Amino acid sequence: MRSGFTRCFAALLASLFLLGACSDGSPEPTRAEGPTGTEKESPASPDDGPSPSETTEASPSDEPEEPQGEFTYEVWFVVGDKLFLEHRTAPSTQGVAALAMESLLAGPIGPEAESGDTTAIPEGTSLLGVSIADGVATVDLSDEFDSGGGSAGMFLRLAQVVFTLTQFPTVQGAQFRIEGEPVETFSGEGIVLEGPQKRADYEDQVPAIVVEEPAIGEEVHGPLVVKGTANVFEATVSFKVIGEDGETLATDFATATCGTGCRGDFEKRLDVEVDRRTTVIVKVFESSAEDGRPTNVVNVPVILIP
DSSP, rough: OOHHHHHHHHHHHHHHHHOOOOOHHHHHHHHSSHHHHHHOOOOTTTTTSSOOGGGEEEEOGGGGGGGGGGGEEEEEEETTEEEEEEEEEOOOOOOOOHHHHHEEEEEEEOHHHHTOOOOOTTTTTTEEEEEETTEEEEEEOOHHHHHGGGGGHHHHHHHHHHHHHHHHHTOSSSEEEEETTEEETTTTTEEESSSSSGGGGGGGGGEEEEEEETTTTTTEEEEEEEEEEEEOGGEEEEEEOOTTOOEEEEEEEEEESOOOOOOEEEEEEOOOOSSSEEEEEEEEEETTTTTOOEEEEEEEEEEEEO
């Protein structure tokens, strides 16, 4: 009898012990997964501040003053009676074609103007719109674009726009509008614009040598890399680096990928050493087949940094 009571009592104690163990341990996982963990990471309620979607953009006071990124783009001006390539750098933006066009219409600035850059685009020309679809940029300009100038100037201004817009991989040609109206015959010179205009349509407006790098006024750490395109005799492009006192710091030449009737690419590394910040002239030219004198000269002033 006592033995049976003892067994029953022992079983009852064991049950109570197990129940107590479950009761004491169960709240722990609930706290770990419930309110305590959530309170540390949950966003503020709408009454306490902006919603999560409103906090995806930093407030003005939290915005970094410097841009998140920069990109370099081309602007095609005029030197003499030929196109001349310049580079601009700006904060990254989605409207790169519009930015390039606005820069073009504003004309040469700073070192560009000091080096002799001009433009064939009439002052006051405004950009009314630009859109890109199926590889074609459609640019809408104010009626000032159609004013003044002879046929040479008209071809140059068209070429400036075409080359500036077709620098982008998504643009193979450009179509013109004036005050919203499609242009089929441009200006009183009767220039027929049949279909999208491409770079090949304006090869006569491009100089024999185009320097793509370095840019005018650029600060360059050695070595000095010069690259571009050329259509010159036997594809030979010559280089000379001239110091502040007129001394020759380096000379060399390169062979373009095509020449004598076709345009090819060239690139050359020039080892120029300076012991202080120095302004130099990078002279790129073709040597005359008749007497060796420099022809089709392009002078690019840059700043060399030791």
